[in-house]
Amino acid sequence: MTEKNPLADPRLAAFEEKISNDQRIEPKDWMPDAFRKNVLRQMSQHAHSEVIGMQPEGNWITRAPTLYRKIVLLAKIQDEGGHGLYLYSAAETLGTSREEMVQALHDGKAKYASIFNYPSLTWADIGMIGWLVDGAAIVNQVSLQRTSYGPYSRAMIRICKEESFHQRQGYEATMVLARGSAEQKAMAQDSLNRWWWPSMMMFGPHDSESAHSGQSMKWKLKRESNDVLRQRFVDQTVPQAEFIGLKIPDPDLKWNEERGSYDFGEIDWDEFMQVISGNGPCNRQRLQHSIRAQEDGQWVRDAMHAYELKRQAREVA
């Protein structure tokens, strides 16, 4: 297969034609191995992000300041876990099981969104994660609604609806703090100071530096570039911060009349590299937590399996 001229393969030609006609590639369609690997990498990374993201938010469930906020937070985390399930199922259409994907995560071979390697230290971080992190995720995911792999595209359409709800809830929770006591306002500002740059990093390296971007754009897996999406996030978020009286921690941030967009400062790419290579503040904690939960649950899953076998045997008898 690999020794043949790929252009001579009629299946590849059909695949390329679908892509160029903006048609979706479906699980039963033939696709190049590299395409399959690329989609699996993106989708499993996305699923892992949803599940690992339950940790920094879960850190505040038992300490939420009111019963209403507690319920909203629990329901939100439940939604994130649901997105994880949905994405794992969608990714399984590529022929890799959820167990294999989780194993790759635990072996350090699969990544998740680096933002979750930062700690959630105060209650304000919960609002901030909803407002900024879900806000940045939506910008990316709205764009991915038109991604070329059918199951991923449909997952994004569904997930975006819930995410925009979360983002509004996060913004509202932040607004309450920003308009609260001096201590609460300081808590919100401190949180924005800590989450702003990591949120900017969520869009990945500059287009010129991005390892996977070129091929992903060609295959229409990715529809808009990292820098375009990042600019969109800045443009939508800055007025929201101003409206509630919080200051974006970027001295270079200013409105550019000519471009009709905000200019902004440079991301600390050293920090970015540190965190994606496993050395952020919580990388080890997040992975250890996930591995521990997996190991602690082994006997439960074994029991379920054993019981199911016994039940089936009884039915046969």
Place this chain on the structure above:
Amino acid sequence: MDSQKKALLNYCIALGDDSLTLGHRLSEWCRNGPFLEEDLALTNVSLDFIGRARMLYSYAAEVEDQGRGEDDIAYLRDCREYRNFLINELPNGDFAFTMARQLMIDAFDVGFYKGLTQSADEMLAAIAAKAIKESRYHLRRSEDWIKRLGDGTDESHERTQKAFDQLWGYAAEMFEMASDEQQLVDAGIAVDRSALKAEWSSTMHSVLKEATLDIPAQDWAIGGGREGIHTEHLGYLLAELQYLQRTYPGQQW
């Protein structure tokens, strides 16, 4: 406040405390479950209990009519003022312990809330009408789990048997009436909990038998929750639950 109104206030708070402490414990499972689907299911059950607590506290605040709200009741009372059954506040232990406790409570709740739907107090009857639907579903879930765990592997069987052995004596207080509860029963408002034991025992016997588990010896009983005498665990639960309200008093969140 007349004595019946006071008793009703205590009653709503006690039921709210049962729901909140258990909902709190279940919420600790979020991101720690044995697999993702179960993680979400436990979170769902937790949400039911915390939602129930909110309804009961809100009604308590309305009965009291002193300007307190649900959060004042949840966040600004200390250990001795909490009135929940001790079994609700016990730390989660392993998954077997959590599900064994859940079965014991769900089996109780099904009988209790069924009775409370008949309350002469319309609000309590309405809260019970919602709660009974949830509890029936919870009970189906916990029955299924106990059967799987009891009749699963040797390890799961041992863990589950041990969980029931450690929990059994905490069941007694669920059937003991608090000092001011009888007058509410006489008024047709409250449920006579002492009358629920037979049905509860029968449910437990049939589920444990099918799960190949032994009914633990009934030779110990620890109670006191309805009088505000708790285990040492509750103080820590409240310290965590109430941390923000205590650190930044009087703020809106």
